[in-house]
Amino acid sequence: MKFSTKQDIETPAAYVFAALTDFEAWERAAMRRGAEVARSDSLRNIGAGMSWHVAFQFRGRQRKMDLRLINMIPNSTLEFSALSPAIDAATTIEIIEMSARRARLHVTAKITPLTLTAKLFIQSLRLARARADRRFAQRVQSIASEIEARYRDDQKVG
Numbered sequence: 001m002k003f004s005t006k007q008d009i010e011t012p013a014a015y016v017f018a019a020l021t022d023f024e025a026w027e028r029a030a031m032r033r034g035a036e037v038a039r040s041d042s043l044r045n046i047g048a049g050m051s052w053h054v055a056f057q058f059r060g061r062q063r064k065m066d067l068r069l070i071n072m073i074p075n076s077t078l079e080f081s082a083l084s085p086a087i088d089a090a091t092t093i094e095i096i097e098m099s100a101r102r103a104r105l106h107v108t109a110k111i112t113p114l115t116l117t118a119k120l121f122i123q124s125l126r127l128a129r130a131r132a133d134r135r136f137a138q139r140v141q142s143i144a145s146e147i148e149a150r151y152r153d154d155q156k157v158g
Contacts, residue, residue: 001122004108005137007144011151013097016105017075019147020093021046030054040066048072086118087111107140 009016023046027037035056043050051068064084071079075095082089094106113119125132 001125002108002110003133003136004106005133005140007105007107007137007140008098009103009105009144009148010101011103011148012101013095013103014075015151016095016103016147019150020078020095021072023050027052030056046072084114086115087113105140105144109136 027039030037033056035054038053040051040053041049048069048071051066054065054067056063056065063086065082066084067080067082069078070081071077075097077095078093080091080093082091089109089111091107091109094108096104096106098104111122113122
């Protein structure tokens with residue numbers, strides 16, 4: 001199943017990319033929501049090959065997932081893969097510079113079920129496609145709004 005959404009942000013593309021690649025902040029945010037996050041690579045710099053082991057509660061059960069940054073083009077693209085015993089997921093985040101102070105965030109996620117239970121779950125998402133698309137778009141909108149707010153705050157301070 002594939003999800004895709006676009007969101008315009010009143011923030012320079014380089015700032016959006018910097019916010020999205022602040023992986024330590026993303027790790028802390030996941031931990032605040034109850035997930036266990038551990039880096040599983042030994043890279044010193046941000047780049048392709050970074051990986052994490054993630055454990056979290058979903059639908060009443062503990063889930064584990066390996067997340068990997070598989071491609072990174074500075075100020076442009078981030079590609080992630082996520083693998084768990086039940087699903088294989090690929091996410092692409094593209095940052096398109098619209099003007100000096102405006103960027104478009106294009107997020108695409110493709111989820112492939114690996115087990116019968118996951119296939120049934122994906123099928124239930126297909127039946128409620130409009131709702132699932134709306135929730136995906138709302139989450140991307142929320143992230144975009146947080147980045148915009150952080151940029152405005154940085155402009156006031158700086």
